[in-house]
Amino acid sequence: MNDKVEAKKKVRVGDLLVEKGLITEAQLMGALAEQKRTGKKIGRVLTDLHFVSEEKLLSCLSDYFHYPYIDLNLYRIEADIVRILPETYARRYRCIVLAEQPDGVLIGMSDPTDLMVIDDLQRQLKRPVLPAFISEDNLLTTLDSIYRRQDEIASIAGELEGELSESDFDITELASSSDSSDAPVVRLLQSIFEDAVQVKASDIHIEPEESQLRIRMRIDGDLQEQVMKERRIASALVSRLKIMSGLDISEKRIPQDGRFNIRVKNKSIDVRLSTMPVQFGESVVMRLLDQSGGILDLNSLGMPKDIQERFKYLIERPHGMVLVTGPTGSGKTTTLYGALTILNTKERKIITAEDPIEYRLPRVNQVQVNPKVGLEFSTVLRAALRQDPDVILVGEMRDHETAEIGLRAAMTGHMVLSTLHTNDAVSTAMRLLDMGIDNYLVASSLRAVMAQRLVKRLCDHCQEDYQADDQERAWLMSMAEDSLLASYKKGRGCHHCNNTGYSGRIGIYELLEMDESMIAAMRRNSADEFAVAANAHPKFRPLALCALDYARQGITSLDEVFRVSASLGDGG
16 A cells, blocks of 8 residues: 555656546746745645645545545544543544445545655554544644643643642642643643633532542533542632633631633633632632633624624613523623613713623723722612713622612713523513512613523534424424424534534523503502513514524524523522
8 A cells, every 4th residue: 555655656746647637737837926925735726726625636636546525523522532642642634534344444534645754553443443534724723622721721730639639838838839821720721721622611619529620611501520639739720710811829717709801812801810719629610711812792692683683673672671581600790781782882981780790891981899998780770870870781680779879870961781691571660570679660660671691502513303202292383383393403422523513502581561551460469460461472482482493594403492491490
């Protein structure tokens, strides 16, 4: 086999592409001049100059050398099989193990004609190598998603454990030695943060146990974990993080909160940190906020066009209260920041009371609530009203006093935006009445309620058709009679989505605008009348049906629709 490849390598790639009519002689001359300047391989130069697509180039080479061409986006990759080749070899030789076969190991390579690499791989794997052509860009993305720096993290953790056991000095001393960026604790944290940013994790959990350390990351709402046997490194990690957050490293008996900013992969990440004493040390949770991406606008949140236009009209009114509701982690804050980006013009004075301030906005007066010094939401709100605002954002209507001041402000010429922890839009108005607010005040000031949830998006790479079972069909019929006529999808699970079948999340929304019948029901303090009037509103579409719309469009799965429906039904 090697002799044949050697013989065929004598035919140059550029000449072969000209012969097959994929590029012109003039394009080849231009590419060769560029290759001389940059030193890149001729194939990469031709694709970079858009003279030929990578797919056509690889297909041509595949036919010529009689090696298969494999599209990694369509190939089902097994992480356990990939890992039989250590990550260092995979990255150094630009290759990935795809399958174990009776006559050898199928390996996707960016350059299967490199015989020295094939010989090295055969020595490492102790089996014959069966090469295949693959896209180098797809390969690097796949390696990142499969290996996810876990070998690197484990290796540095082992190094740090060794350093701790060999030395007599205090862990705190090691954690604070910030002179050397090569210190294992610094490199370990760097690798953890890089992994988190790569997989778009919202939170990192560091949890020490008796004989191991557990690091978990929340990705698309679910936790994924890596367990390390080096339990002693937990103390060094926590101490280092405390120093970065400006916390007291000697105090380990009480919870502490702090924040710091780091740059990871050219992104500015704001980290909110919380420590808590647990049985075997201190547990740390870090919330990651990407400041470099800018505030998401309402378009990028996945808000349907009709709801977006109605919401925009409501918040641009001169006065009134608009509430955004939903459980923790449903994207309420993001929606409110999206609203502020619309309202943030030089003609408007905007004041916010937040706990905490998540994103910094130019021209907006943002106030951090601080209960320790008596700076509660209600205190900030009273002070804000004396600052001649046009728009006030209150992070949360936590109590009767805050809600009442907010509603009075909305009645006296201010636009007030806030959040409330209620289950859906319909129950929100009644919740305000339950807090002891006068019904005339709610009826006069509340303009609209937006309720929302986040549902997981199906992975684009592995979604496939799905037939609902009998129980699901019965549930669908109870939700909407025409729901059985639609086709649905589910995610099979692949390396792109970490075998979950999902990649990313999208918001679902219900927008309830107050009309005369709802206002009358509020004045009479009748929850039943209010619910009937709300559900009769021609533009009101409940959350569960919004999720079902996404399932019909192949954006999410029926499992997610039923999860949302169940959470609405059980008061969660």
